[in-house]
Each structure stands twice: as structure tokens, then as C-alpha cells.
Ligand SMILES: Nc1ncnc2c1ncn2[C@@H]1O[C@H](COP(=O)(O)OP(=O)(O)OP(=O)(O)O)[C@@H](O)[C@H]1O
């Protein structure tokens with residue numbers, strides 16, 4: 001027990017973990033609980049709660065931050081790179097200083113890349129956990145960061161909110177929460193006095209409530225288990241897994257090469273020096289053999305494309321950062337890759353395709369149609385009052401001002417905000433006065449749901465047992481519930497068949513203009529025997545009196561048309577799924593450019609549900625618009641399209657969209673949407689804009705593209721280096737490239753190449769292609785063509801230099817040629833030409849789809865330029881002054897430098913020539929199956 005509070009942390013924690021109501025009652029219920037926690041269930045933490053007391057609170061009960069693993073420090077990254085066994089082997093041996101420099105460079109660069117990557121993802125994690133909560137403090141509702149929520153805080157929960165900490169229900173209407181369960185059985189649960197315990201991390205799906213916080217941070221039930229789970233799972237994206245495999249396969253080839261080279265070298269040594277078996281273990285021989293071993297290991301290091309996973313990581317983290325600039329917050333790494341493969345997007349209309357800046361454009365009020373909002377003097381007093389009361393009371397929205405810059409902000413449902421705006425601006429009525437007024441004893445609220453497409457509020461009159469219900473909602477739905485309408489004088493008139501038809505006509509006219517027709521109605525009724533309204537399950541929404549229809553305009557976003565066109569070019573289908581009626585949807589869809597051709601289909605969700613499977617399959621490819629849809633329809637659509645082998649992206653903002661968001665390959669939630677939706681999504685579209693989705697696809701595609709660019713570069717360099725070394729070893733040249741040179745080449749081919757090519761900004765051409773097939777070969781035919789051509793060219797060239805050096809340049813004259821120092825000159829020439837070939841080929845690899853402009857957008861690839869210049873400078877230093885560092889090079893003459901540069905730049909010419917040679921469409925590498933496949937097939941054949 002402590003001094004300030006009447007209840008200990010342990011008791012509170014136990015209360016929520018055991019969900020023990022008896023225990024709560026023993027304490028004396030929530031009211032008493034609040035007392036023990038020095039708080040008030042209506043006004044929240046009090047004024048006298050000074051800063052020191054807030055501190056005392058968090059000292060006693062903890063703070064609401066999620067426990068997390070400590071970030072790895074740079075040094076531990078360095079150590080984990082050094083732990084790489086092969087590096088150690090290279091270091092223990094006495095070697096010229098050059099090798100240490102090389103090892104040092106690799107270590108630092110790889111560690112830096114890993115460290116940077118981890119920081120990036122950590123930053124993202126922080127962003128994605130940045131959730132706010134509404135608390136009542138000093139009687140005012142405040143929005144604070146969830147991490148500042150304290151035990152004893154009274155929090156306000158509305159549809160879509162995330163519950164920030166464990167808490168106990170105080171009061172509310174129809175609170176339904178979605179509790180993600182550790183056992184995987186997620187469930188919707190009704191919460192009230194009988195089930196008052198709310199666990200942190202749950203989402204409010206329906207209703208509203210206030211609750212008192214009882215446990216925060218690591219003391220909450222979900223967090224104590226979550227930490228364990230988070231520590232366990234190291235999740236790789238599918239592409240990462242594939243690249244690991246590619247990397248391993250290439251590594252295996254390298255090992256085979258290395259073993260072969262090792263044996264060849266040893267045998268050659270033994271033969272040439274005709275060493276007898278007894279002399280093999282002689283120290284001299286042993287030293288030589290050990291040197292061969294180190295060399296072979298170097299070959300393995302070169303062969304293993306360590307840069308490949310690094311390239312992907314760099315590309316991923318680079319893309320994620322760039323996507324954030326484009327207002328896409330990536331919550332799940334895998335989503336970036338999947339965005340590249342997405343073939344279909346199920347998009348909401350409101351807010352995504354439209355601006356969601358809603359206004360009332362037209363109205364039908366009490367029997368008269370107005371082409372714009374009427375002046376209040378045009379309306380009967382009673383009519384105006386009922387209209388205003390209905391709008392003010394039957395809504396949870398607010399029009400506020402931004403405290404910082406004074407701009408107006410609207411909080412809550414956008415339709416409701418549009419109506420409030422009309423009250424304030426056109427009718428000059430203060431909705432807050434109505435809400436606070438004596439007429440407004442709100443006893444029950446039936447919040448809006450996309451299924452019911454309407455909402456209602458019930459108020460009690462001063463007169464006993466007299467109540468009034470205000471209902472508003474989708475016009476044709478609420479019209480069904482009305483049997484009377486108000487006329488111009490404010491009298492309730494029974495609705496005849498022809499009246500109803502006329503109303504429908506008005507609704508249709510508004511819809512065809514792309515407006516959302518919203519019907520407002522009310523009814524007075526009596527409820528006998530002091531019935532408790534909290535128990536009322538179904539709202540008394542029948543026999544309503546219709547007051548008016550508001551045509552609400554929601555303009556299309558200006559850049560959406562272009563973005564939709566981009567998706568079309570990229571063969572990404574867009575299907576609009578909306579809760580609006582069919583006519584409104586078709587009108588908006590046509591304007592946006594979704595629904596154009598005669599074979600496009602627009603239908604209501606009900607129709608879709610009624611179709612049989614065959615009808616559906618026939619219609620789905622042409623489907624463009626689904627109207628009157630509920631979140632569960634969205635989920636169904638995801639399922640249908642997945643069956644048709646589509647990679648489906650789905651947008652969602654409502655708490656009820658969580659299932660669709662989770663089921664889809666890529667769940668895209670809206671920045672303005674509910675926390676629940678965000679929590680279940682893979683990408684948060686911060687600005688809600690559809691064009692950001694198109695950009696996400698572009699970045700996703702660019703990841704594949706960049707990995708491929710690097711792959712082409714790396715494989716060429718590897719193949720040439722390995723074959724060259726191999727030929728050198730079996731011939732009389734022994735080591736055409738020394739171990740330190742090979743390591744430098746390794747740095748270029750791996751880490752530097754990865755940094756240069758994996759951070760390339762995407763070109764717009766990417767969005768002119770079909771979506772990436774998720775399991776398409778990573779090496780396309782075009783790449784294969786380039787790899788083979790370059791390898792053949794470079795090898796021919798280098799072997800000519802290696803074996804024909806003297807024929808080409810003549811016998812070096814020791815007196816004139818200052819650079820002639822050792823016989824190693826010809827090796828230096830080979831080394832230098834090799835590096836120059838790679839440097840020029842790096843340009844070729846910038847564009848791997850036969851594009852001719854290989855310097856396109858080069859000014860934006862700043863890392864490419866930096867890396868390239870860095871390589872160039874280091875190379876010149878290594879060649880001209882490398883011997884100082886023990887790098888086993890000699891300087892080159894001007895002629896030799898010229899030759900290296902010309903030979904290197906010829907790779908560009910070759911690259912251009914290759915671009916015109918056509919290749920078959922189907923990836924050749926897909927024909928090559930793993931040995932397992934052939935074994936299986938052989939078994940099948942021999943069996944059948
Ligand atoms: N606050 C509200 N009060 C009453 N009725 C509403 C309200 N908001 C929307 N409606 C009605 O319910 C219908 C369906 O709304 P729903 O939220 O399902 O779709 P939406 O969000 O408008 O469209 P989308 O699915 O494209 O985002 C709307 O067409 C409108 O007529």
C-alpha cells in the first residue's frame with residue numbers, strides 16, 4: 001500500500017486479469033474505485049492534480065509505454081559482422097595491411113547498413129504506435145498521446161477507438177469491442193455493467209462509453225504477453241526469404257569453385273616442385289597450402305552475395321522512407337512487396353476517391369425543393385426547430401477551431417459535420433446551445449452503422465413518459481420508415497403512395513448528380529411504466545415523420561482521375577465499394593473515370609450476394625462499382641477475388657473493416673480512419689488520397705526492380721571474378737587477382753553496388769507494366785542475356801590482357817617506364833580493367849528492361865553518383881599507391897590507363913547492342929527446377 005492512493009497496483013492488475021466482478025463490487029463499484037484512485041468519474045483527474053502528483057501516479061502505477069527490446073548498438077553490429085567466420089580466418093593470418101583495410105571497410109559498411117536499417121524500422125515502429133486517446137481531465141475532453149494515459153484517467157471511447165490501457169466500464173450506450181485474442185479467436189464482445197472489464201489493445205466497434213483506467217503499460221494484460229511474442233518473431237518478407245535462398249545457391253557455387261581451385265593449386269604445387277608425400281607436412285609446404293586455403297576462402301567470400309539481402313534491406317528501408325514522404329506509412333514490410341504484385345484494389349469512395357469535404361448542396365424541406373440551402377426566413381419556425389434539433393442532437397460531431405492557427409476543424413462523422421456546418425453558417429443556429437439546452441435530455445443513442453445506414457437519438461421531454469426520436473440516414477432506407485411528412489406549415493401529413501413516389505423522384509434526381517441524399521425524420525411517442533431506456537434493444541424507428549432530404553455533395557479529389565489512369569496503365573483493376581446508393585455511386589464513378597465502358601458492371605451488394613458462383617465468376621472481372629455495400633460485403637469481395645487468383649488490396653477506415661483489411665493481401669487504412677482499422681492494416685494512407693495508393697504500388701514495384709538491377713550487376717561481377725581466378729589457377733598465372741584485390745572487388749560488387757543500385761528512385765515506366773507476378777523469376781530473360789553477354793566480353797578481354805600482355809604492350813622498358821617495378825604490372829592491368837568494367841557496367845544495370853537512356857534521372861540517384869565516384873577515387877589510389885598499403889599493385893602508364901578506360905566503357909557499347917536483341921517472353925529460369933522436382937518427376941514416371 002502507498003500513501004496517496006487507496007488501492008495498490010497489484011490489486012488493480014489482478015482485477016483486470018481475473019475479470020472478477022465480485023471483487024469490483026467488494027471495493028464498492030466503479031464510483032468507489034474512482035474515489036480510491038483520487039479521480040472523479042465525470043470530471044476525470046482534477047485540477048489539484050499537480051505535476052508532482054501526476055509523477056506520483058506514474059511512479060505508483062507505471063506509465064503507459066510498451067516495454068520493448070533495447071536497440072542494438074553500432075558496436076554490436078560490427079561484432080556480428082566480424083563474427084562471420086571467414087573474416088576471422090582472413091585476419092588471423094599475417095597479411096599485407098591492404099587486407100585489413102579491406103576487412104575494415106566491409107565491416108564498417110555492412111554494419112552501418114544494418115544499423116541504419118534497424119534505426120529506420122524502429123522509427124517506423126514508433127510512428128505506427130503513435131495513437132491518441134480522449135481523456136477527461138478537469139471536466140474537459142482532451143486528446144492526448146496514449147502513452148500519457150495514467151491509471152485513474154477517465155477515457156472516452158467512441159466507435160473506432162483503440163482502448164489504450166486496461167480499464168473498467170463506467171457508462172455508455174451499446175459498447176461493442178473487438179478483442180484480439182492471443183489464442184487467435186478474435187471476438188466481438190458487448191460490454192456493459194455486467195461485463196465491465198476492457199483490455200488494452202481492443203477496438204471499439206460500436207457504441208460509446210466512458211471508462212476508468214486501472215492498469216497501464218507493462219501491467220496490462222495484453223502487453224505482458226505481447227512482449228514475449230514480439231521477441232520471438234523475426235519476420236522475413238517473402239522476397240527476403242527468396243533472396244536468402246538465391247544467396248545461398250550462389251554461395252554454394254562459390255564453394256564448389258573454391259574447393260576446386262584449392263585442390264588444383266595444391267596438386268600443381270606438389271607436381272611442379274615434385275614434393276614427395278613425406279614433405280607435404282614440411283613447414284614450407286604447409287605455409288603455401290595455408291596460403292592457398294586463405295585464397296580459396298577469399299573466393300567464397302567473393303562468391304557469396306552478402307550484398308543481396310543488404311540490397312533488399314536498403315531498398316526496403318529507402319522505399320519506406322520515400323513512401324512516408326508520399327503519405328504512406330508502412331506498418332508491415334511485406335506489404336511493400338505485395339503492393340508490387342497487386343492486381344486489384346477494392347477502394348472506398350468517401351474520402352479516398354472524394355475529398356470528404358462535404359457540404360449540403362441541395363435540399364427538400366417540408367414539401368419544398370430548394371436548389372441551394374434556403375434562407376431560414378423561408379422556413380416555418382417549427383420546421384426549422386425540428387430540423388435543427390435533429391441535426392444537433394442526433395450527432396456526435398463537433399466543429400472546432402485549431403488552437404494553433406485558428407483554422408476550422410471538423411471532428412467526427414463528415415456527413416454530420418456537413419449538417420452542422422449548414423446549421424451554423426446558413427441558419428445561424430448554435431448547435432452547442434441546443435445540445436446543452438433543457439429540451440435535450442438524451443437518454444439513448446443508436447450510433448450510425450453501415451449496416452443500418454442510419455442513426456437515431458432519443459430524448460425525454462419534461463412531460464412524463466413522453467419521448468422523441470430523431471432519425472437520419474440513407475434517404476431511401478429511412479423513407480421506408482416514414483408514414484408521414486411535414487408540410488410547409490409544419491403539420492404532419494399522412495404520406496400517400498404518390499407522395500412517396502415524388503420523394504423517391506427527388507432522391508433519384510439528387511443521386512444522379514452524385515449527391516448523397518440524407519433523410520431527416522422524427523417521431524414523438526410515449527413509453528409507459530418508467531421503462532429503462534438503456535435496455536432498449538431496437539430503436540422505435542417506425543412511423544416516423546419526414547422533415548427533409550439533404551443532398552450532400554462530396555467532390556471528387558482533383559488528382560484522383562490521373563491516379564486511376566495510372567492504375568489502369570499498370571493493369572491494376574480498381575473496384576469502388578461504397579455504402580452510397582447505386583445512382584450516386586455510378587455518377588461519381590463515371591466522373592472519376594472508373595465506370596466508363598459499356599461492359600463495365602455496377603450493382604448493389606445485395607445482387608452480388610444473390611448471384612450463384614458461376615454468375616459471379618462471369619461478372620467479377622467486369623465489376624467496377626458495388627453500391628450499398630457493408631464492410632462484410634467488402635470482406636466477401638476480397639474472398640471472391642482471391643479465389644480468382646487476384647492479389648487484392650483493400651481500403652478501409654471503419655472499425656468494421658478490420659476483417660476485410662486483414663483478409664486482403666494488402667490492407668490500406670486511412671489516416672483519418674479509426675485506430676482499429678489502422679491497427680489491422682499493412683499500410684496507412686496518411687492523407688486518405690487514392691493517388692497515394694498508386695504511389696505505394698510504384699514504390700513496391702521499384703523494390704523488385706532495384707533488387708534485380710543489383711542482381712544483374714552482382715552476378716556478372718561474380719561470374720567474371722570466379723572464372724578468371726579459376727583459369728589463372730589452372731594455368732601458369734596462379735593468382736591473377738590477389739586476395740586483397742578480390743576483397744576490394746567484393747566490396748564494390750556487394751555493398752557498394754547494393755547501395756548504388758538499390759536506392760535508385762523509381763521510374764514512371766514501372767507503372768506502365770503489368771503487376772509483378774509474386775513468384776516470377778528474379779532473373780528475367782533480358783537480365784540473363786545481359787549477364788551472359790557481359791561475362792563473355794569481360795572474360796575475353798581480361799584473359800587477353802592476362803595472357804597477351806607482352807604482345808599487346810611490348811616488353812616493358814625498365815628505364816623509360818617508371819611504373820615498371822615488378823612483373824606484377826600485367827596483373828595490375830587485369831585488376832584495373834576488371835574494376836573499370838564493373839564501374840561502367842553499373843550504368844548498364846541502372847536500366848534492365850532494354851531502355852536506352854541509362855542516365856535517366858541520374859541526378860536523383862545521389863547515392864549512385866557518390867558510390868561511383870568513391871569507387872573511382874579509391875581504385876586510382878589503390879592502383880597508383882596501393883603498394884604502399886601492401887596491395888600488390890604497381891602503377892600504370894597513361895597508355896595502360898587509357899586502355900583500361902576504353903575497355904571498361906566498351907561494356908556500355910555492348911550494353912546498347914544487347915538492348916536490341918529480343919528475348920523470349922517466358923522466363924527461361926522458370927524452366928530450371930530444383931533437383932527435387934526431377935526426382936519427384938522420375939518417381940512419378942517410374943510409378944505410372
Ligand atoms: N452520419 C450519418 N448519419 C446518418 N446517415 C449516414 C451518416 N453517414 C452516412 N450515412 C448514410 O449511410 C450511407 C452509407 O454510409 P457508409 O458509411 O456505409 O458509406 P460511406 O462511408 O458514405 O461510403 P464509402 O463506403 O464509400 O466510404 C450513406 O450513403 C449515407 O446515406
Ligand SMILES: [Ca+2]
Pocket residue numbers: 301302303304305306307746750
Ligand atoms: Ca560477395
